[in-house]
Amino acid sequence: MRCDVLAVGTELLLGQIVDTNSAWLGEQLAAIGIDTYDHRKVGDNRDRIVAALSALLEHADAVIVCGGLGPTQDDLTRDALAALMGVELERDPELVTYIGSIFGARGRDMPASNLRQADVPVGATVLANPMGTAPGLRAELDDKVVYCVPGVPHELREMVTAHVLPDLLARCGEESVIVSRSLKTWGTSESALAELIADRVDAQTNPTIAFLARGIEGLVVRITAKAPTRDEAEALLTTEEKELRGALGELVFAVDDDTMESEVLRLLLERRWMLGVAESLTGGLVGARLADPPGASHAFRGTIASYQTEVKRDLLGVMAEQVVSEEAAVEMAEAAQRVLGADVGIAITGVAGPAEQDGQPVGTVWFGIAIPGAPTEAVTARLPGDRIRIRQFATISLLNLLRLRLAALP
Amino acid sequence: MRCDVLAVGTELLLGQIVDTNSAWLGEQLAAIGIDTYDHRKVGDNRDRIVAALSALLEHADAVIVCGGLGPTQDDLTRDALAALMGVELERDPELVTYIGSIFGARGRDMPASNLRQADVPVGATVLANPMGTAPGLRAELDDKVVYCVPGVPHELREMVTAHVLPDLLARCGEESVIVSRSLKTWGTSESALAELIADRVDAQTNPTIAFLARGIEGLVVRITAKAPTRDEAEALLTTEEKELRGALGELVFAVDDDTMESEVLRLLLERRWMLGVAESLTGGLVGARLADPPGASHAFRGTIASYQTEVKRDLLGVMAEQVVSEEAAVEMAEAAQRVLGADVGIAITGVAGPAEQDGQPVGTVWFGIAIPGAPTEAVTARLPGDRIRIRQFATISLLNLLRLRLAALP
Numbered sequence: 001m002r003c004d005v006l007a008v009g010t011e012l013l014l015g016q017i018v019d020t021n022s023a024w025l026g027e028q029l030a031a032i033g034i035d036t037y038d039h040r041k042v043g044d045n046r047d048r049i050v051a052a053l054s055a056l057l058e059h060a061d062a063v064i065v066c067g068g069l070g071p072t073q074d075d076l077t078r079d080a081l082a083a084l085m086g087v088e089l090e091r092d093p094e095l096v097t098y099i100g101s102i103f104g105a106r107g108r109d110m111p112a113s114n115l116r117q118a119d120v121p122v123g124a125t126v127l128a129n130p131m132g133t134a135p136g137l138r139a140e141l142d143d144k145v146v147y148c149v150p151g152v153p154h155e156l157r158e159m160v161t162a163h164v165l166p167d168l169l170a171r172c173g174e175e176s177v178i179v180s181r182s183l184k185t186w187g188t189s190e191s192a193l194a195e196l197i198a199d200r201v202d203a204q205t206n207p208t209i210a211f212l213a214r215g216i217e218g219l220v221v222r223i224t225a226k227a228p229t230r231d232e233a234e235a236l237l238t239t240e241e242k243e244l245r246g247a248l249g250e251l252v253f254a255v256d257d258d259t260m261e262s263e264v265l266r267l268l269l270e271r272r273w274m275l276g277v278a279e280s281l282t283g284g285l286v287g288a289r290l291a292d293p294p295g296a297s298h299a300f301r302g303t304i305a306s307y308q309t310e311v312k313r314d315l316l317g318v319m320a321e322q323v324v325s326e327e328a329a330v331e332m333a334e335a336a337q338r339v340l341g342a343d344v345g346i347a348i349t350g351v352a353g354p355a356e357q358d359g360q361p362v363g364t365v366w367f368g369i370a371i372p373g374a375p376t377e378a379v380t381a382r383l384p385g386d387r388i389r390i391r392q393f394a395t396i397s398l399l400n401l402l403r404l405r406l407a408a409l410p
Numbered sequence: 411m412r413c414d415v416l417a418v419g420t421e422l423l424l425g426q427i428v429d430t431n432s433a434w435l436g437e438q439l440a441a442i443g444i445d446t447y448d449h450r451k452v453g454d455n456r457d458r459i460v461a462a463l464s465a466l467l468e469h470a471d472a473v474i475v476c477g478g479l480g481p482t483q484d485d486l487t488r489d490a491l492a493a494l495m496g497v498e499l500e501r502d503p504e505l506v507t508y509i510g511s512i513f514g515a516r517g518r519d520m521p522a523s524n525l526r527q528a529d530v531p532v533g534a535t536v537l538a539n540p541m542g543t544a545p546g547l548r549a550e551l552d553d554k555v556v557y558c559v560p561g562v563p564h565e566l567r568e569m570v571t572a573h574v575l576p577d578l579l580a581r582c583g584e585e586s587v588i589v590s591r592s593l594k595t596w597g598t599s600e601s602a603l604a605e606l607i608a609d610r611v612d613a614q615t616n617p618t619i620a621f622l623a624r625g626i627e628g629l630v631v632r633i634t635a636k637a638p639t640r641d642e643a644e645a646l647l648t649t650e651e652k653e654l655r656g657a658l659g660e661l662v663f664a665v666d667d668d669t670m671e672s673e674v675l676r677l678l679l680e681r682r683w684m685l686g687v688a689e690s691l692t693g694g695l696v697g698a699r700l701a702d703p704p705g706a707s708h709a710f711r712g713t714i715a716s717y718q719t720e721v722k723r724d725l726l727g728v729m730a731e732q733v734v735s736e737e738a739a740v741e742m743a744e745a746a747q748r749v750l751g752a753d754v755g756i757a758i759t760g761v762a763g764p765a766e767q768d769g770q771p772v773g774t775v776w777f778g779i780a781i782p783g784a785p786t787e788a789v790t791a792r793l794p795g796d797r798i799r800i801r802q803f804a805t806i807s808l809l810n811l812l813r814l815r816l817a818a819l820p
Contacts, residue, residue: 013446015437016622020428022451027425036423037458039451041432048447055465212426274718277694283701284687284694287715291693294764294797302717302725305697308684311712311750340721354704387704 001172002035004060006052008068008077009151010043021066021156028160030210031224032178034168044068049080057144062168064160067151069134071114077148081139082121084146089119095126099133127163131155136163145171176226179233181241185251186218186260186400193219197247200240207240216392217260221248250404260399261289261296267406268299268344273372275402276342277303278316278332280323280349281365285395301340306332315339324349324360329378333368344406345370348398352387365394367401371409411582412445414470416462418478418487419561420453431476431566438570440620441634442588444578454478459490467554472578474570477561479544481524487558491549492531494556499529505536509543537573541565546573555581586636589643591651595661596628596670596810603629607657610650617650626802627670631658660814670809671699671706677816678709678754683782685812686752687713688726688742690733690759691775695805711750716742725749734759734770739788743778754816755780758808762797775804777811781819 005022012019022039029036038056042048049068056063068077082089095118103110117133120126127136127147132155137148147164149156169178185193190211194201201209207225214220221244225236245252254263268275277286287303290296304315312318312328316335320327328349336345350365351357363383370376379401383393415432422429432449439446448466452458459478466473478487492499505528513520527543530536537546537559544560546569557574559566579588595603600621604611611619617635624630631654635646655662664673678685687696697713700706714725722728722738726745730737738759746755760775761767773793780786789811793803 012433013436013449014440015433015435018428018430018433023422023425023428025425026423030424037453037455038462039423041449043447045447052448210424279694281701282698283706283710284689284697284713284715287694287717288692288698288801291691291715291717291801292798296693297718300693300717302721303694303713303715305694305701305713305715307697307701307710307712308707314751315712315749339725341724352701388702391698391701 001062001168002037002060003029003062003064003168004036004056005039006049006056006063006065007039007041007151008044008049008065009041010045010074012041012067013043021151021153024153024157025064025066025160027212028165029168031180031222032165032169032174033208033226034172044074044076046076046080046083049076050083053080053084053146057141057146060144062145062147062171064164065146065148066156069117069136069148069150071111071117071133075116078116078119078121078137081124081137081146081148085121085123085139085141087122090122091115092118092120092126095120095135098135102133127159129155129159131158138163138167174226176228177230177233178224178226179230179237180222180224181237182212182256183221183223183241183244183248183252184214184218184254184258185221185248186253186396187251188219190219193221193248193251196251197221197244200243200247207236209240209244216389216396218253218396250407253400253403259293260396260403262293264399264403264406265290265293265296265299267403271406271409273299273343274301274341275299275344275346276301276336276340278336278339278345278347278368279303279305280307280312280332281352282348282391282395283307285391286346286348286398289395289399301342304336304339322358322360324351324357324364324366326366326378326380329366329368330370330376331368333370333376333378337370343372344402346398346402348394350383350390350394352390354387363390365390365397367398369402369405371405377405411472411578412447412470413439413472413474413578414446414466415449416459416466416473416475417449417451417561418454418459418475419451420455420484422451422477423453431561431563434563434567435474435476435570437622438575439578441590441632442575442579443618443636444582454484454486456486456490456493459486460493463490463494463556467551467556470554472555472557472581474574475556475558476566479527479546479558479560481521481527481543485526488526488529488531488547491534491547491556491558495531495533495549495551497532500532501525502528502530502536505530505545508545512543537569539565539569541568548573548577584636586638587640587643588634588636589640589647590632590634591647592622592666593631593633593651593654593658593662594624594628594664594668595631595658596663596806597661598629600629603631603658603661606661607631607654610653610657617646619650619654626799626806628663628806660817663810663813669703670806670813672703674809674813674816675700675703675706675709677813681816681819683709683753684711684751685709685754685756686711686746686750688746688749688755688757688778689713689715690717690722690742691762692758692801692805693717695801696756696758696808699805699809711752714746714749732768732770734761734767734774734776736776736788736790739776739778740780740786741778743780743786743788747780753782754812756808756812758804760793760800760804762800762804764797773800775800775807777808779812779815781815787815
C-alpha cells in the first residue's frame with residue numbers, strides 16, 4: 001500500500017507558511033507501515049491541483065490532499081476533486097445545517113460564502129470535522145482512494161486519526177489495531193543510542209522501533225505495535241518498553257506527551273517539595289519551561305533571573321568573585337531555596353556569548369543543585385552552538401540534572 | 411521564468427525532519443519576481459529523484475534540488491543528476507583538496523566516504539560551499555537549468571543567495587540588483603493592516619509590497635525594490651518605507667533583523683535606563699526574551715517570576731487581595747523597580763488556564779508599567795488561545811506596551 005500527499009495553498013509555495021502537515025502525515029503513515037514516496041505542494045489553482053492529483057494516483061494507491069477546503073473563492077480542492085471524478089458539486093443539506101450550527105454556537109451569522117463548504121462532489125463521502133467548519137471528503141476512483149482534509153493542523157490531525165488512517169488500514173486488509181509509544185531520551189548521541197539498543201532494533205518485527213531526532217528536545221525512540229485488539233497491542237508495547245528501558249536506563253526522561261519539565265514537577269510533587277530557580281545566562285528560560293505544564297504552581301515557586309552581576313550580589317547574596325564559577329552556582333542554588341522559600345533550589349550561570357567573560361570561553365556553564373539532606377552540588381559543562389542554542393541546551397541540561405538527582409533519591 | 415523545487419531525503423517523507431527549505435526558497439523566489447508552482451519531496455532513491463526532476467523540468471525553466479549531497483551511500487543527488495544528463499561522474503581534484511582542507515582545519519582525518527562529495531557529473535559546474543563539505547552543482551539541460559544545493563539550511567541559504575538567485579536573475583535578462591526590507595508590525599489584523607496601506611499596495615510597481623504572517627511575532631510588510639545599483643535600490647526602499655511608516659505609524663516595531671526586545675533595549679539604552687521585570691503567568695518568558703539580544707546586560711537587570719502567590723507577597727511585597735488585578739500589576743511593576751534596583755519596572759499577572767482563577771476567566775491579563783517621572787500605569791487585556799499562546803501573546807504585548815510608552819516620551 002502506498003499513500004502520497006498533496007498539500008494545497010499558494011501561501012505554502014510563497015513561503016508565508018511552512019508546510020508541517022505533510023511531515024506529520026509521513027510520520028503517521030510510516031508508523032502504520034504504509035509507504036509514502038512523493039509529497040507535493042501546489043498553489044490554489046484548480047487545474048494544477050487536478051494535474052498533481054492525477055499524476056500522484058498513477059503510482060500511489062491513495063492520496064491525502066491537505067488544504068483548500070475553506071470558504072473562499074481560493075479554496076478549490078472540492079472543485080478539483082469533482083473535476084477529477086468527472087462529476088458535479090452538490091450542496092449537502094445536512095452540512096448546511098451543521099455549518100450553520102457552528103456559527104450559531106459562536107453567536108455569529110454564517111457568511112453566505114461558507115455555504116461553499118457544504119458542496120460535495122457527487123459520489124464522494126463526507127468526513128466529519130468536529131473542530132471546524134471545513135468537512136473532509138473521501139472519494140473512490142477505480143481501485144484508488146483520495147482523502148481531502150483541512151489544512152488547519154489540529155483539524156487535519158483529528159480527521160486523519162479518526163477517519164483516514166483506520167480507512168487506509170482496512171483497505172490493506174489490516175484488521176489490526178496499531179499503537180505507538182514514544183520514549184523520550186536526553187543525554188547521548190543518535191549513534192550511541194542506536195548502539196545501546198542494537199539487538200532490539202535487529203530483532204524488531206512487531207513491535208517495530210524507530211528513531212526520531214527532536215533537536216534540542218533530544219532523541220525519541222518510538223515503538224509501534226500491531227495486534228488484533230488495543231489491549232494486546234498495548235501489552236506488546238509495554239513488554240518492549242521494559243526491554244528498551246533496561247538498555248537505555250536513565251536516558252529515558254519521559255513518555256509520549258510528558259516532557260522534561262512535567263517529569264521534574266512530578267518527581268517534586270511525589271515528595272511535596274517546592275522548587276525555586278536562580279538563573280543567569282538563561283534570563284528566565286528555566287522558569288518559563290517549568291511554568292509550562294498545567295498545575296505547575298503546585299511545585300514551582302518561581303525563578304529569579306539575575307542577569308546583571310549587581311542583582312546576583314544584592315538580591316541573591318552571591319559573594320563569589322567570579323559569577324561564572326562553582327562557588328557562584330552553589331551560592332545561587334542556595335539563594336533560590338532561601339529567597340524563594342523553596343525546598344529545592346537549582347541555579348545556572350554561564351557564558352552565552354557572543355564574547356567570553358572573565359576569561360571563560362563561550363559555552364562554559366555551571367549548574368547548581370541544592371536538595372534537602374544533601375550537600376549542595378555544582379556541575380560544569382561546555383555547551384556547543386550559538387547564543388540561542390547554548391541557552392536552550394543549558395536549560396534542558398539543568399532540568400535533566402535535577403531529574404536524575406531526584407530519581408536517584410532513596 | 412518559473413523555478414520549481416525538489417527536496418530530497420527519506421527523513422523528510424517519514425516526518426523525522428520538517429522541510430523548511432522549500433518554504434524559504436519560495437519566499438526568496440517570490441521576492442525577486444520568479445514564479446514557483448510545484449514543490450516536491452522524494453526519498454533517497456536515484457530513480458525517483460530522476461523521475462521527479464524530469465517531470466518538473468517539463469514545465470519549469472529551472473529546478474532547485476535541495477539535499478542528497480552528503481558523503482553517505484544514501485546521498486544520491488549527484489548520481490541522479492549525472493543520470494539525467496546522461497554523463498558519468500568524474501572526481502574533481504580541486505574539490506578533493508578543498509574538502510581535505512576543511513577536515514585539516516578541524517584537526518580531523520577525512521573519511522574516505524567524503525571523497526564522494528568531490529564527484530561531479532561531466533559538464534556540470536561546481537558551486538562553492540564556504541560553510542561545509544558539500545559543494546553545490548549547476549547543470550544546463552538544453553535551455554533549462556538545475557541547481558543542486560545542500561539540505562543543511564544555513565549552507566543552502568548561503569549558496570542560494572550567493573549563486574542561485576543571481577544566476578536566475580541573469581537568466582531572466584535581469585541585470586538589476588534586488589533588495590528587500592521588512593517592516594515588522596504588532597497590534598492589528600492582516601485585513602486592517604492591508605486597509606491602512608491599500609493605496610500603496612494598489613500603486614505598487616517598483617518597489618513591490620508583500621504581507622507575511624509571522625504568527626505570534628506579528629505581521630511583516632516586506633518591500634522589495636529593483637534598480638541598476640544597490641544604492642539606487644536602497645534609495646527606493648527608503649522612500650517607500652517612509653510612505654508606509656506614515657500610514658502604519660507606531661504599528662511598526664522593528665526592521666529586518668531587529669526584534670521587539672532589541673527595540674525595547676535600544677530605547678532604554680538611549681536614556682541609560684535599567685529595566686527590571688516581575689512576571690507571574692509567563693514564568694520567566696519576558697526575561698528570557700529580553701536576554702536574547704547580545705549586549706542585553708547593558709539595560710536588563712533581570713526578572714523575578716513569582717509563580718506562587720506567597721512569592722508575590724514575601725519577595726515583591728504585593729498586598730493586593732487579588733493577584734490578577736490592577737492593584738497587583740501596579741505593585742509588581744514598582745516592586746520590579748525596587749527589588750531589582752531598576753529605573754523602569756514592568757510586570758505581568760494573569761490567568762493562563764486551563765482553569766479560571768479567583769473568578770477571572772482564562773486569558774485575563776494585567777500589565778503594569780512604572781517609568782521614572784510618570785505615575786505607574788496598569789493596562790488589562792483579554793487574550794485568546796490556549797495556555798501556551800496566552801503566555802506568548804502576553805509576553806510580546808507587554809514588551810510592545812513598554813516600547814510604545816518609551817517611544818512616546820518627550
